[in-house]
Structure formats: structure tokens, C-alpha cells
Amino acid sequence: xxxxxxxxxxxxxxxxxxxxxxxxxxxxxxxxxxxxxxxxxxxxxxxxxxxxxxxxxxxxxxxxxxxxxxxxxxxxxxxxxxxxxxxxxxxxxxxxxxxxxxxxxxxxxxxxxxxxxxxxxxxxxxxxxxxxxxxxxxxxxxxxxxxxxxxxxxxxxxxxxxxxxxxxxxxxxxxxxxxxxxxxxxxxxxxxxxxxxxxxxxxxxxxxxxxxxxxxxxxxxxxxxxxxxxxxxxxxxxxxxxxxxxxxxxxxxxxxxxxxxxxxxxxxxxxxxxxxxxxxxxxxxxxxxxxxxxxxxxxxxxxxxxxxxxxxxxxxxxxxxxxxxxxxxxxxxxxxxxxxxxxxxxxxxxxxxxxxxxxxxxxxxxxxxxxxxxxxxxxxxxxxxxxxxxxxxxxxxxxxxxxxxxxxxxxxxxxxxxxxxxxxxxxxxxxxxxxxxxxxxxxxxx
Numbered sequence: 186x187x188x189x190x191x192x193x194x195x196x197x198x199x200x201x202x203x204x205x206x207x208x209x210x211x212x213x214x215x216x217x218x219x220x221x222x223x224x225x226x227x228x229x230x231x232x233x234x235x236x237x238x239x240x241x242x243x244x245x246x247x248x249x250x251x252x253x254x255x256x257x258x259x260x261x262x263x264x265x266x267x268x269x270x271x272x273x274x275x276x277x278x279x280x281x282x283x284x285x286x287x288x289x290x291x292x293x294x295x296x297x298x299x300x301x302x303x304x305x306x307x308x309x310x311x312x313x314x315x316x317x318x319x320x321x322x323x324x325x326x327x328x329x330x331x332x333x334x335x336x337x338x339x340x341x342x343x344x345x346x347x348x349x350x351x352x353x354x355x356x357x358x359x360x361x362x363x364x365x366x367x368x369x370x371x372x373x374x375x376x377x378x379x380x381x382x383x384x385x386x387x388x389x390x391x392x393x394x395x396x397x398x399x400x401x402x403x404x405x406x407x408x409x410x411x412x413x414x415x416x417x418x419x420x421x422x423x424x425x426x427x428x429x430x431x432x433x434x435x436x437x438x439x440x441x442x443x444x445x446x447x448x449x450x451x452x453x454x455x456x457x458x459x460x461x462x463x464x465x466x467x468x469x470x471x472x473x474x475x476x477x478x479x480x481x482x483x484x485x486x487x488x489x490x491x492x493x494x495x496x497x498x499x500x501x502x503x504x505x506x507x508x509x510x511x512x513x514x515x516x517x518x519x520x521x522x523x524x525x526x527x528x529x530x531x532x533x534x535x536x537x538x539x540x541x542x543x544x545x546x547x548x549x550x551x552x553x554x555x556x557x558x559x560x561x562x563x564x565x566x567x568x569x570x571x572x573x574x575x576x577x578x579x580x581x582x583x584x585x586x587x588x589x590x591x592x593x594x595x596x597x598x599x600x601x602x603x604x605x606x607x608x609x610x611x612x613x614x615x616x617x618x619x620x621x622x623x624x625x626x627x628x629x630x631x
Contacts, residue, residue, distance in 0.1 A: 224282040224384070234255070245573060257338050266532050267297060267575040271526040276338040279345065280519070280528075284434060286376045286397040290345040291352070291369050293318055294395070296429040297337040298575060301325055301357075305569075306429040306485045306592075307377055309394050318354070319564055320429060320485050320592050325364065326355035346371050360565030362511055379403025379431075380447065384412050388611050390504045392426045393441070395491040396433030401440040408444070408472050422477030424604065425493075428594055432488025435516065435536075442496040443467045445478060445503065449539060449629060451496045454516050456534040476505035477621050479607040482551060484569030484590030487511035494549045495538035499622035504610070504617075505551045507603045509590040512572035514545030515579055540631040543582040546573040548590065552619035555603040557593050567593035 212503075237257075238249060249615075255271065262269040272280060282288045287297035287483035295302050302324040307314040325332055327343045335343070337426075338558060349369055356365045378400045380392045389411035391532050394401060399587050412420070425427020432438075442451045453464045480503045491510050496501035516534040548571060559567045572578050573586040580586070595601045 190333055190355030191278075192575065194405055198617050220376070232426070233403055258262075262531070263297075263336075264577070266515070266577050266579050268513075268530070269513060270337055270530045270533050271527065272338055272519075273525065276342060276625055277519075277521070277528040284325050286378060286399045288345070288374050290341075290371060290374050291318075292374045292376075295324070295337070295341065296575070298617045300333050302337070303304075303330050303505055303626075304561050305431045308374065309380075309392075309502065311374055311378070312369045312372050318356070318367060318369075319411070319566065321359065321569060323357040324354050325378055326353075328353050328609040344483035344612055350371055359498065359567055360562065364373065367479060373399065375401070379407055381407030383411055386415060387419050387421045388608055389415065389420065389423045390426065391423060393430055393490075394443070395430055396437040398431070398437070400437045401444070404441055405539075417474070419477060421613075423473055424477070424479050424481065424607045424611070425503070426481045426492060426604070427486050427490040428481050428483040428603075429486065429592060430487070431511075432513065434489055435489065435492070438489035438492040439465045442493050444472045445497060446500060449500055451539065452492045452536050453539075454534040454536045461534065477611060479610060479620065480505050481603050482507045482510045482549060483547075483594070483603075483609060484511060484571060485510055485573075486549070488513040491544055491549050492536060492538075495542070495544060498549065498552065499539040499627065499629050501622040502626040504620040504622050505549060506607055506610075507551050507555055508592075509550050509554075509571075509587060510544070510548040511590075512544055512546050512548035512549075512587065513567060514572075515542050532579065535579070545579055546571075546581040546586040547584060548572075548587055553606070553617055554620070555606055556591055557602055559591075559593050559596060560599065615626055 204520055217238040227608065237253065238252060246544055253460065255273065258271045262271055271480040279288065291313040292308040293313040294308065297303070302334055303316060303319055304324065305317045305320040306320045324340070324405050327340065332340055348353065351370050354367045354369065354386075356367060358365050376395060378393060378397050379393045380394070382390050384390050389408070391404065391407050393404065408423075411423070439451050447469055450466055451465045453462060455462045478497065480494050480497055480507060482490065486494065487510065491513065494505050494510060498505045514535055515532050516536055517530050517535040520529040520531060522529060535545055537543050567590050571588050571590055573588040596603055605616060610617060612619045
């Protein structure tokens with residue numbers, strides 16, 4: 186038998202590799218109904234073959250066979266959900282580069298919505314962020330090329346290119362009647378996914394912008410540096426800011442969560458078959474030595490970010506503060522298709538928080554909701570619609586779906602109500618029943 190090797194991934198937009206696994210094909214004895222279903226499938230494949238041959242023979246211009254097949258594959262996958270897609274060889278290579286945290290391009294996380302490119306979030310300190318690209322912007326043109334008709338991977342490929350070359354984005358933005366044109370010079374995007382600093386002489390602040398291969402090491406370095414600057418008897422706790430963090434690698438979400446937990450389940454992934462269930466648990470050793478933690482989330486916190494927030498919330502290890510998260514609770518698997526054939530990005534599982542909740546199309550609800558004061562000229566474009574608004578999304582496993590959540594972060598920290606409340610709670614100058622969390626009432630065993 187041939188062994189099939191797959192690569193599991195998780196992310197809100199471009200996605201990234203997570204875990205190698207091997208599976209063996211199973212011998213299945215089929216009954217009459219199963220045989221009939223297989224026969225019907227082959228009839229449908231024959232129909233596809235008939236259409237393919239008719240197009241090759243009769244289309245007004247000679248078509249490219251490989252492009253016809255690739256387009257058909259893309260159509261099949263796009264009909265499943267917004268996160269399944271085909272990656273040609275170049276896109277596959279680019280994805281692998283991105284997970285390492287360094288690639289050439291603009292610095293935006295994007296998704297496909299109604300045939301157009303929607304910005305999930307610009308990455309901090311990149312050309313796109315500096316040029317003023319915002320979350321929820323809809324990109325309609327790349328230079329003079331219409332986005333309509335392109336796949337997500339094709340659009341991403343066009344946005345990437347040699348360093349110091351320019352590209353013009355035409356953007357539709359809420360609250361503005363006319364399209365906005367933004368010229369951006371491409372650069373090497375070295376994504377420093379973890380940043381940190383001390384707030385005063387008593388609080389540590391850690392910002393995670395995405396989950397790539399460097400995230401956990403960056404987090405550990407940040408915690409160590411904060412602890413070296415603030416004596417343990419003065420350190421009130423940590424603010425972990427994952428607002429507008431679109432996600433990334435599953436193993437990094439697990440190891441980041443593990444950094445704050447002594448034990449217990451972090452997340453489980455469940456596919457169509459029960460035997461595909463995987464569980465990820467914490468190992469002994471809380472790097473923050475039990476200090477209080479407040480995690481900041483908003484409508485742009487997706488996927489791997491939601492795993493971290495969900496794990497720390499369920500274990501009552503942290504208080505979650507902000508607005509409801511994006512609601513991407515699915516796992517994608519990267520399946521290489523052989524030398525020179527690219528890879529398949531296929532949704533293969535849902536993930537569940539330690540208490541057994543699926544956040545798909547619902548998101549993480551914060552323990553303390555804090556809405557920002559939004560300037561009048563930005564009010565029409567500061568909400569993220571969320572997973573539940575994406576066409577063809579996986580439905581919530583149970584309960585009501587939720588859409589619309591604020592994703593605005595004030596550029597001046599002095600005006601950041603969520604951040605300042607977190608500082609006040611840690612210092613005891615403000616009181617809330619949700620802080621500190623009572624870990625004796627944790628919804629999962631510790």
C-alpha cells in the first residue's frame with residue numbers, strides 16, 4: 186500500500202503547516218447501497234470528462250488543458266468552504282516560506298469574500314500597515330487587474346513580488362463613497378510575531394501579532410526580559426494582547442497556551458471519524474509563575490488566537506477582555522500532491538476548547554466586554570463581520586451563530602480603553618467580578 190503523508194494546518198487567512206502525520210488506506214467492504222453510490226460518482230466523473238473534452242474540442246480558442254483542470258479543482262474546493270483551496274507549486278512554496286516568518290510582499294492577512302479580497306488585518310510594521318491599509322478593506326483591483334475572477338492564491342501571488350517594486354491597490358472602504366487607491370512598495374516581510382515591554386514598574390505587556398515558527402520563542406524571550414526588569418514581588422501580572430491576530434500554526438497556539446498552564450487539555454481536533462480525534466495537553470511549568478494574566482481579544486482575533494483565549498478561559502487561568510472573537514473553529518490540512526503539483530488545502534476538522542466547546546461561527550465571548558470609543562470618520566468600518574458572515578462557512582456545531590464584533594484598536598495607547606482597563610485591574614485600581622478568575626470553578630479539570 187502507498188503511504189499518504191499529510192500536513193495539518195490552521196489559520197484565518199493564508200494558513201500554515203502544523204503537524205506531520207501518516208495514514209494508511211483502509212480496506213472497506215461495501216454493501217449494495219455503497220456500491221450504488223460509487224457507481225453514481227463514476228457517472229458524474231464521466232460527465233466531467235465529457236464536458237472537458239467538449240471544451241477542448243469546440244471552444245472558440247484553444248484552451249490550456251492544465252488551466253482548465255486547475256480551474257475545475259479550484260471550483261470544487263471553493264464550493265466546500267471559504268478556507269479550502271488548491272495551491273499551485275509556487276503558492277505552496279510561498280506558504281511554507283510564510284510559516285517561517287519571512288517572505289516578500291506587502292504584509293496583509295487576507296481572505297476571499299464574494300469573489301473579492303478582504304483584508305483580515307494588516308501585519309504590524311509592514312508596508313501595508315504603514316500605507317494605511319485597514320482591516321475589512323475590500324481589494325477590488327491589483328494594479329490594473331480586476332480581483333474578481335481570481336482565486337485567493339492567485340491574488341496573493343500578484344501581491345507578492347521582488348523587493349522595492351510597487352503595486353497599486355484599489356480598495357473599497359466602508360464610509361467612503363469612492364474607491365481608495367493605495368500605492369505600496371514591496372519589502373521583505375520579516376514578521377516579528379512577539380513584542381513586549383514593561384508598563385511602568387509593575388506590569389508586563391506582550392503583543393502577539395500572529396502564530397508563526399518564531400512565536401513561542403519570542404514569547405519566552407519576552408517573559409524572561411520582563412521578569413529581569415521587574416522584581417517578582419513588584420510584578421502585578423501580564424497583559425497578553427492578541428487583538429487582530431489572524432492565527433497561524435496550531436503547534437504554536439498549543440505551545441503559547443502551554444507557557445501559561447501547569448497541566449490540562451489545551452485543545453482537541455475532531456474530524457469526520459472518531460478515530461481522527463487528537464488531544465493536546467499542557468506540560469508542567471508555568472513560565473509566568475502563576476502571576477495574573479489578562480488576554481485582550483477582538484473581532485480580528487481568529488483561529489490560533491481563539492485556541493489560546495479558549496484554553497486560558499476554560500482553565501480560569503486568565504481573564505479574557507475585549508470584544509467577541511472572529512469565530513474560525515476549523516482546521517485545514519495541507520496535502521502535497523506530488524512533485525511539481527502543488528498542494529491541497531482542505532478543511533478536515535473542527536477544534537474544541539478544553540470544556541468541549543466549538544467556537545465555529547460563534548467566537549470566544551470575553552469575560553469582560555469593553556467597547557472602544559471610535560472616531561466618527563471610522564465608525565462605519567471598525568466591525569469585523571466574522572466567520573459566520575463568510576459565504577459557505579461551516580455551520581456552528583450547536584447554538585446560535587454570531588456576526589459582527591468591534592475590531593478597532595486606538596493608535597494611541599492612552600485612548601485604548603481595553604488596554605487601560607487591563608492595567609487598572611492588574612494594579613487593583615479598578616474592580617470587576619471576572620478578575621481574577623476563580624480557578625476553583627474552572628469548567629475543565631486542572
